[in-house]
Amino acid sequence: MEYREIDALNQSSLKKILESPQSYLQAKKAQQENRKTTEDHFIFGSILDIMLTGTKEEFESKYAVVDDAIKCTESVKSVIDNIIEECNSLNMDLTNVTLDSMRDLILQHCNYLGLYPAWKEETRVNKIIELGNGYFEEIKNTIGKIVVSETEYAKAVACKMALSSDKYTREFVVKKAKSNRDILDKFIIEFNWRGYNIKGELDRVIIDHNDKTIIPIDFKSTGKSVLGFNSDFWYYRYDFQAAVYKYGLTLHDDIAKYLDQGYKISNFLYIVVEKNLFNSPMVFIVNQKVLDIGFSGGTLSNGKSLDGFEQAMLRYEYAMNNNAWEYPMEYYDNDGEMYIEL
Numbered sequence: 001m002e003y004r005e006i007d008a009l010n011q012s013s014l015k016k017i018l019e020s021p022q023s024y025l026q027a028k029k030a031q032q033e034n035r036k037t038t039e040d041h042f043i044f045g046s047i048l049d050i051m052l053t054g055t056k057e058e059f060e061s062k063y064a065v066v067d068d069a070i071k072c073t074e075s076v077k078s079v080i081d082n083i084i085e086e087c088n089s090l091n092m093d094l095t096n097v098t099l100d101s102m103r104d105l106i107l108q109h110c111n112y113l114g115l116y117p118a119w120k121e122e123t124r125v126n127k128i129i130e131l132g133n134g135y136f137e138e139i140k141n142t143i144g145k146i147v148v149s150e151t152e153y154a155k156a157v158a159c160k161m162a163l164s165s166d167k168y169t170r171e172f173v174v175k176k177a178k179s180n181r182d183i184l185d186k187f188i189i190e191f192n193w194r195g196y197n198i199k200g201e202l203d204r205v206i207i208d209h210n211d212k213t214i215i216p217i218d219f220k221s222t223g224k225s226v227l228g229f230n231s232d233f234w235y236y237r238y239d240f241q242a243a244v245y246k247y248g249l250t251l252h253d254d255i256a257k258y259l260d261q262g263y264k265i266s267n268f269l270y271i272v273v274e275k276n277l278f279n280s281p282m283v284f285i286v287n288q289k290v291l292d293i294g295f296s297g298g299t300l301s302n303g304k305s306l307d308g309f310e311q312a313m314l315r316y317e318y319a320m321n322n323n324a325w326e327y328p329m330e331y332y333d334n335d336g337e338m339y340i341e342l
Contacts, residue, residue, distance in 0.1 A: 003188055008197035009316070011244040015237050017315045018307050021325040024316070043146060044275060045221045047156045052163070052173065052219055053185035053203050064142035068150045072135035075115055080132045082109045084143060094140040099133050159221060159273045162281055169271050169281045172206065172217055182207040189248030193313055200245050205255075212263040214255060216246055220272045226279050229272050233284070234300070242268040242286045243294030244309050 013027035050059045072080070083105050087094055099106070106125045110116060116124040139147050163173045175183050184205040191198050204217040218241070222232065233239065246268050249255050259265070268291065273281035292298060297308040318329045331338055 003186070003199070003201045006188070006190065006199045008190060008199035010199050011241050011309070014312050014316065015240045017312050017319070020328055021319050025325060043148065044152060044156060047148065047153070048159055048221050049203060049219060051156055051160045062145060063148050064139065064145040065153045066138050066147050066149055070134045070138045072132055075113065076128055076132040077135060078113055079106060079109045079115060079128055080136050082112070084140060088143045094143065097140065099129050099136040155275060158277060159275065162277055163271065163273050166281050168283055172204070172215070172269065172271055172283070178208070180209045189245065189252050191248045191251045194317070196313065196316070198244065198248065200248050202245050202249070205249070207258060207263070214249070214258060214263055214265045215269060216249055216265065217269045217271060218242070220270055221275055222272060223275050226272050226274050226282050229270070229282070229284055233270070237294070238270065239286065239290050239294030240309060241294070243291045246291060247295060
């Protein structure tokens with residue numbers, strides 16, 4: 001069964017309930033709708049993940065690489081993207097359709113986006129056709145796919161090469177770097193927590209039969225300096241992710257059989273690469289103290305207190321049992337009052 005088809009809670013949306021119930025509901029809705037993100041950093045990360053752990057067929061089913069020579073401003077691109085999305089929802093075949101034949105739709109989406117409001121309608125439409133025709137012709141037959149520029153694609157290829165050649169990261173990236181080991185990509189975990197089903201998908205699990213270790217790995221790309229990953233780690237609550245993944249890993253039947261044979265699960269690893277490769281990629285280790293915070297909550301060295309997976313599940317259970325999704329749990333318990341903390 002595909003990961004998306006598994007009916008269970010996942011860490012990426014569940015940790016949002018630590019912000020608010022509404023944040024969780026919004027994240028859950030986006031996942032249920034299988035909404036394709038158009039944010040550049042998410043697209044880039046997804047492309048790199050497929051290059052590292054997926055197949056060429058998977059990439060081609062999700063993405064379409066567009067020639068950089070096809071220039072289009074972001075505003076015009078938005079109009080055309082919206083038109084194609086609407087046509088897609090109507091199952092229209094755009095093979096022989098020209099942009100000029102869609103003048104009413106162009107005007108409609110210009111109005112929706114507030115584009116060129118002071119111009120005459122005909123002038124607005126003509127401008128979109130003039131500036132966007134090349135882009136439209138390039139992508140009209142890529143319905144259902146995410147469009148990627150040649151430059152972005154080339155950057156992802158360069159990142160993969162950097163990860164594969166770096167003296168510290170390559171042993172975790174190159175599948176034939178060492179013998180007598182198994183590499184399991186897109187490894188799905190499932191477990192039950194107090195009656196609730198939880199799922200997760202690790203980028204990679206390496207089972208090293210030489211030293212009897214099981215290494216859980218997640219690949220990350222960043223548009224910032226890799227040296228700042230420690231801050232990003234806590235901001236995005238990767239401690240939460242790593243804790244849930246490692247816990248689920250211990251309960252997986254295929255992993256449990258190795259544990260029974262004396263194998264050990266090593267520290268969770270994040271392999272991080274900069275999108276622009278100013279600095280070399282790096283390996284970041286998540287030790288048990290960090291995992292404990294991600295799972296059960298705790299206090300950082302700067303004094304900041306964080307909730308973990310267990311607290312998130314308590315909040316989720318409270319919201320479910322009381323149909324209490326409008327406010328945080330504490331607000332209900334305090335009869336509509338929240339106190340300012342020092």
